[in-house]
Amino acid sequence: MIACAISCATRGLAGVPVTVEADIANGLPGFAIVGLTDRAIQEARERVKPAIRNAGYKFPQRRVTVNLAPAELPKEGTGFDLGIAIAILRAEDSSLRLDGLAFLGELALDASLRPVTGVLPMARCLAASGVRRLIVPVENAPEAALAEGLQVLGAASLQACVEYLRGEGTLVPGVRDASLPSSEPEPDLAAVRGQAQAKRALEIAAAGGHNLLMTGAPGAGKTMLARAFPSLLPDLPSDAALEVAAIYSLRGTLRERPPTTSRPPFRAPHHSISRAGLVGGGTGLAQPGEISLAHRGVLFLDELCEFSRQHLEALRQPLEERTVTVARARAAVTYPADFMLIGASNPCPCGHLGEAQGCTCEPRQLSAYNNKISGPIKDRIDLVVSVPRQEYRDIFEGADEEPSAVVRDRVEAARNRRGEVAGHGNAALTGREILAAARATTPARRLLALSGERLHLSARGFFRVLRVARTISDLAGEDRVGEEALAEALHYRIEMAG
Ligand SMILES: Nc1ncnc2c1ncn2[C@@H]1O[C@H](COP(=O)(O)OP(=O)(O)OP(=O)(O)O)[C@@H](O)[C@H]1O
Ligand SMILES: [Mg+2]
Ligand SMILES: [Zn+2]
Structure with missing residues (x-):
């Protein structure tokens, strides 16, 4: 039978x-x-x-x-x-x-x-x-x-x-959402006092889907800023939300994330995480890793320099291809991994480079520290911003800070400006696409040529600056990339050695 x-x-x-x-x-x-x-x-x-x-x-x-x-x-x-x-x-x-x-x-x-x-x-x-x-x-x-x-x-x-x-x-x-936890409220940007420049960079990153690195002294508010970042992002379209829910279902971690939420995920793995935990794999079931759990959302690597070189290297391919292939004994499995990377790091091992109290690091330590980030993922970071220690009056005497909802409205408007680019934002534009999309004005081109020479910008560097400038212009509601947007974009360019 x-x-x-x-x-x-x-x-x-x-x-x-x-x-x-x-x-x-x-x-x-x-x-x-x-x-x-x-x-x-x-x-x-x-x-x-x-x-x-x-x-x-x-x-x-x-x-x-x-x-x-x-x-x-x-x-x-x-x-x-x-x-x-x-x-x-x-x-x-x-x-x-x-x-x-x-x-x-x-x-x-x-x-x-x-x-x-x-x-x-x-x-x-x-x-x-x-x-x-x-x-x-x-x-x-x-x-x-x-x-x-x-x-x-x-x-x-x-x-x-x-x-x-x-x-x-x-x-x-089966009923959707029965006895499942609801989303926890996202930390609001208004809780961070001062740090206007870092907030501006976060807004640009959110509007263009750019990867961002924050460097600054201990206690300046980097972690706080990064945790508030998801609140600047628009809701996910329903097909993307379902795709994200499916990834969490594979991990059996739907309890961590309500399956019906349309908020982009935010993952902040500790630097002690295993390689398999970060990128996926492991023995037995080939589980999606943190980079897939961050799919359509944010991967926050706090204390970026504490992550091993191998871990950072492993991010290179997913950052490029937006998917990750996990090799298995019997068959390779591919998972989506289309995330925005937010990194935070001290400027040097002692943490005080560029601060009034002065850095006590050896030059050798400094270059080793720089190389660690700059090698594997420098190519993929569009925005670098320093997060300085705030003065007393910035923290206790300033006016009320802008709430995330207001910033998010601007982000959404910017994203919708040119009919959003396949959901990935300007960060995903190819060299050819960004040249066409930028429509740089003559003064902007002149500035780009001049600074390119002075700063020894590579071709990749040019495109990166143009992508960020495009996003800045979108936020300003401008059709063409002008000198001002370009100057601001140049300001965030990566300055690490290597
Ligand atoms: N700009 C700020 N506005 C309000 N509170 C702040 C600000 N900066 C720091 N704080 C307070 O200081 C604490 C430490 O900030 P945070 O952890 O974000 O610093 P950090 O830059 O990540 O430091 P580290 O380099 O040591 O990780 C926060 O929990 C917060 O209470
Ligand atoms: Mg921190
Ligand atoms: Zn130092």
């Missing part, structure tokens, strides 16, 4: 429908699972068998073979447990109705269902492949319900699922 149940695997952010075939044949009792499976799936035998028994059903005392098709697709994880159990039970019990249904979930020995990762991308894939109803563990139901075009049902146990399939019981319909 053969029976089939539909389940799903993931490959990167895409789902792949999987047919679970169960064959029950005469012969010595045995239980095999085939179809390019990993260890977790092999161990499914040790979960599914007791779960079926503890749910009060009979596990066939014959030769049971389960095949996961397509056989050539590498499969991993525990999410096939429910589909395997249902296919086995269906082979001996034709009263189970499986038409149009799919199954995801891990079984505990007592037959209760445990949540699994990646349910949202898998639900989207199953809906597209014609599945009408999806049964998932109760905890996964809200995220699965984000997928359009199929009915989601949450089951607490194998029994609940079987009774439903016999038409004898009901399951909990």
Whole structure:
């Protein structure tokens, strides 16, 4: 007797429908699972068998073979447990109705269902492949319900699922946003006193999608500024928000981020993070890393110089391609990684370079420090701004600071000015595109030529300055890049050695 149940695997952010075939044949009792499976799936035998028994059903005392098709697709994880159990039970019990249904979930020995990762991308894939109803563990139901075009049902146990399939019981319909945390409020820029120049740079970065580096003495407010940065960004369009939710679903971290939020993500990994944690990978499941969790949002690297050279090198390709490919034992997986990079760093190891009290670093220390950033990611940073220590009167006596909402309005207006460039902003314009988009005035061109000579700007340097100038002009509502915008852009150019 053969029976089939539909389940799903993931490959990167895409789902792949999987047919679970169960064959029950005469012969010595045995239980095999085939179809390019990993260890977790092999161990499914040790979960599914007791779960079926503890749910009060009979596990066939014959030769049971389960095949996961397509056989050539590498499969991993525990999410096939429910589909395997249902296919086995269906082979001996034709009263189970499986038409149009799919199954995801891990079984505990007592037959209760445990949540699994990646349910949202898998639900989207199953809906597209014609599945009408999806049964998932109760905890996964809200995220699965984000997928359009199929009915989601949450089951607490194998029994609940079987009774439903016999038409004898009901399951909990999945509802978007049920009992999920709401977004925490983003820190507001108004809490940062003074620092007008840094705030201006943040506004430009937000408007153009530029990567930004802040350098300054300890306690000047760099971390505070960076944490307020997301509040300047517009909401994500709904397709982007869903894509981000799918990445969090793969990591099983939807609890960290409400799946229905349309705010851009903000990730601030500590410099002690592993390479796999930062860019993705790891043993077992190839998980997306912090750079993918920051997709369509912000990756904040505080104390940039404390990150290892290898970590910073690993960012080079994603910054260039906006995706990351994680090499695996069996197949490479690609995840989206289209993030804005905000870095913060002290100007030197002692932290006081350029300050009145003076720097106590050795020249050798200084150049090693500079090289660390400048090597791998200098090419990708459009804006550098110094964040000086504020005077007493800047902090305690100034007027009220502008709230983030006001800045965000300007950012949105600037982004919409020239019909936003494919969602990435001016930072993503190629050399040719920026030359056309800038429409620099004659005085602006003259200034660019002059400063290019004086500052030894490379071709890349020219384009970088023009991109930033384009964004500054967008913020000012100007069609052409003028001298003033260009002068300001020159001011933020990278000054690191190397
Ligand atoms: N401009 C400011 N306005 C209001 N508070 C500030 C400002 N600058 C610093 N602070 C206060 O000082 C604390 C330290 O600031 P923050 O952590 O942002 O400094 P930092 O530049 O990141 O320092 P470090 O280089 O040591 O990391 C903040 O939590 C905040 O309370
Ligand atoms: Mg800090
Ligand atoms: Zn120093």
